[in-house]
Amino acid sequence: MTDAATRADDYPSRVSGDPARSTRLDPVVHGSPGDGPLSPGALASFERDGFLVCEELLDPDEAASLLADVRRLTTDPGVAASERSIVEPNGGAVRSIFDVHRRDPSFVALAVDPRLLGIARQLMGSDVYVHQSRVNLKPGFRGQEFYWHSDFETWHVEDGMPRMRAVSCSVLLTENHAWNGPLMLIAGSHRWYVACVGETPDDHYQQSLRKQEYGVPDDASLTRLTEEGSIEVPTGAPGSVVFFDCNVMHGSNGNITPHPRSNAFFVYNSVENALVEPFGGRAPRPEFVASRDFSPVASGGGR
Amino acid sequence: MTDAATRADDYPSRVSGDPARSTRLDPVVHGSPGDGPLSPGALASFERDGFLVCEELLDPDEAASLLADVRRLTTDPGVAASERSIVEPNGGAVRSIFDVHRRDPSFVALAVDPRLLGIARQLMGSDVYVHQSRVNLKPGFRGQEFYWHSDFETWHVEDGMPRMRAVSCSVLLTENHAWNGPLMLIAGSHRWYVACVGETPDDHYQQSLRKQEYGVPDDASLTRLTEEGSIEVPTGAPGSVVFFDCNVMHGSNGNITPHPRSNAFFVYNSVENALVEPFGGRAPRPEFVASRDFSPVASGGGR
Numbered sequence: 176m177t178d179a180a181t182r183a184d185d186y187p188s189r190v191s192g193d194p195a196r197s198t199r200l201d202p203v204v205h206g207s208p209g210d211g212p213l214s215p216g217a218l219a220s221f222e223r224d225g226f227l228v229c230e231e232l233l234d235p236d237e238a239a240s241l242l243a244d245v246r247r248l249t250t251d252p253g254v255a256a257s258e259r260s261i262v263e264p265n266g267g268a269v270r271s272i273f274d275v276h277r278r279d280p281s282f283v284a285l286a287v288d289p290r291l292l293g294i295a296r297q298l299m300g301s302d303v304y305v306h307q308s309r310v311n312l313k314p315g316f317r318g319q320e321f322y323w324h325s326d327f328e329t330w331h332v333e334d335g336m337p338r339m340r341a342v343s344c345s346v347l348l349t350e351n352h353a354w355n356g357p358l359m360l361i362a363g364s365h366r367w368y369v370a371c372v373g374e375t376p377d378d379h380y381q382q383s384l385r386k387q388e389y390g391v392p393d394d395a396s397l398t399r400l401t402e403e404g405s406i407e408v409p410t411g412a413p414g415s416v417v418f419f420d421c422n423v424m425h426g427s428n429g430n431i432t433p434h435p436r437s438n439a440f441f442v443y444n445s446v447e448n449a450l451v452e453p454f455g456g457r458a459p460r461p462e463f464v465a466s467r468d469f470s471p472v473a474s475g476g477g478r
Numbered sequence: 479m480t481d482a483a484t485r486a487d488d489y490p491s492r493v494s495g496d497p498a499r500s501t502r503l504d505p506v507v508h509g510s511p512g513d514g515p516l517s518p519g520a521l522a523s524f525e526r527d528g529f530l531v532c533e534e535l536l537d538p539d540e541a542a543s544l545l546a547d548v549r550r551l552t553t554d555p556g557v558a559a560s561e562r563s564i565v566e567p568n569g570g571a572v573r574s575i576f577d578v579h580r581r582d583p584s585f586v587a588l589a590v591d592p593r594l595l596g597i598a599r600q601l602m603g604s605d606v607y608v609h610q611s612r613v614n615l616k617p618g619f620r621g622q623e624f625y626w627h628s629d630f631e632t633w634h635v636e637d638g639m640p641r642m643r644a645v646s647c648s649v650l651l652t653e654n655h656a657w658n659g660p661l662m663l664i665a666g667s668h669r670w671y672v673a674c675v676g677e678t679p680d681d682h683y684q685q686s687l688r689k690q691e692y693g694v695p696d697d698a699s700l701t702r703l704t705e706e707g708s709i710e711v712p713t714g715a716p717g718s719v720v721f722f723d724c725n726v727m728h729g730s731n732g733n734i735t736p737h738p739r740s741n742a743f744f745v746y747n748s749v750e751n752a753l754v755e756p757f758g759g760r761a762p763r764p765e766f767v768a769s770r771d772f773s774p775v776a777s778g779g780g781r
Binding site: 359401 | 618619623625626656657659660662697700704709711729730731732733734735736737
């Protein structure tokens with residue numbers, strides 16, 4: 176793939192034996208207060224921290240209904256056996272199901288819900304499309320950790336996302352405690368790009384969705400980010416929604432408690448930031464992980 | 479070992495293919511308000527929850543000095559290579575060093591500190607000796623989980639501790655956050671004895687100190703205990719001390735944050751509860767894990 180080899184790359188990663196940190200070259204907030212529901216204060220908070228928690232943006236009843244849908248999907252043998260389902264590394268339990276915004280009616284509807292979409296459009300300053308969607312059910316007792324990573328690093332290297340102009344949206348479906356393996360974010364880390372060492376093997380996604388081994392940031396960079404910023408653990412009632420920047424460093428500890436942790440997850444990418452050839456020079460990941468249908472999402476109206 | 483096979487056992491475990499739960503047959507608090515520094519309210523709290531947090535029982539300066547001693551020990555190649563040191567399952571870093579109350583001067587002194595000893599004697603209603611001691615340094619980034627367990631289950635089956643009349647004492651040497659793999663306790667769980675399934679292999683301790691595979695409580699019992707009680711995460715400044723009953727169910731999640739978690743740990747057993755032949759019928763674990771020197775600890779006076 177000679178194009179990739181000769182093309183300029185503002186965010187190189189996995190090309191050197193040494194980690195490196197560089198300044199982010201893209202805005203964090205691309206829209207304005209007039210463009211959507213977020214106040215100037217909320218926009219400033221997202222810009223500073225790299226994430227924003229919207230408490231109970233959905234009603235508890237809606238969250239309960241969506242949780243029932245997740246449980247139904249994760250216990251459906253047909254769904255569990257499909258390529259788009261990811262099982263725990265120690266076998267058995269379904270941890271994630273991808274591509275729900277195109278295949279599973281409740282999540283088709285949720286992906287175009289104006290309460291989510293209005294905020295995503297405002298933050299991205301444009302129309303958006305869904306780059307990736309999934310539901311996660313982190314099981315109790317044996318829930319595995321997910322190591323620190325920037326989503327953008329992977330999406331850039333493996334999917335060909337050119338710029339930092341995408342936002343993730345996590346809809347909490349269970350009570351998130353500090354001790355059952357919740358999402359941890361390093362506030363302020365989105366302002367830096369941490370280039371990881373090493374190369375990406377072919378078909379890396381089949382392993383990386385289970386357990387990350389490439390695109391892993393180094394200890395020194397992580398320590399520096401947590402010293403300059405802070406580790407934040409958004410906790411909240413079901414129906415709360417966490418929006419977080421594509422480049423904020425995040426991860427989660429394992430979960431030995433009996434309390435599973437479940438959420439629905441959508442990545443909204445700006446239509447002006449459509450994928451190109453992957454910057455890592457290898458074949459793109461499949462559609463169910465990184466969509467190449469760049470049509471803008473149309474708002475689905477009220478539910 | 480026919481004695482063990484024919485001896486009555488109030489707390490059998492690892493002898494059946496089915497888990498079982500029975501009522502605790504021993505008191506939780508063995509002493510009285512007049513016997514030591516704890517108030518009637520503090521004693522009632524320990525009796526109800528199975529643990530008690532004494533905020534900053536040691537000065538921050540003392541905790542900092544002890545932390546420096548732990549770091550020195552865990553990086554000493556001679557100590558790291560010794561049998562009493564436990565390394566992380568994924569290799570390398572020292573997680574625990576045992577028998578510090580007999581071998582390492584700062585911890586020899588700490589084990590007999592009247593601030594710890596007064597409380598331990600009051601809770602046990604007698605003189606006490608140190609059944610086990612260790613320092614723990616849960617590393618950052620790759621700190622492993624420690625699954626739910628009752629210490630007494632192991633001490634009874636593998637060490638021959640007859641009754642529930644021992645108390646663990648964890649001296650916090652680093653700031654304990656909710657998200658860096660802290661000790662989690664199930665409040666109220668100490669009132670039940672959960673018999674685990676399966677048998678204990680020979681020399682089990684060499685594996686179990688790294689990763690528990692036997693003496694593991696079942697999912698249904700854990701769920702029931704957390705429904706009847708609650709998961710509690712004592713957080714606190716360095717120098718705070720957590721006393722917890724020998725039979726309270728506890729564990730900890732892994733730790734991917736850069737923040738290590740360190741503590742010094744002593745188990746005070748009543749001199750009236752000296753070890754006998756292990757109830758599991760196998761050879762006792764070695765002295766550095768389960769002491770058979772039952773001489774009462776003499777208070778070391780002020781530091």
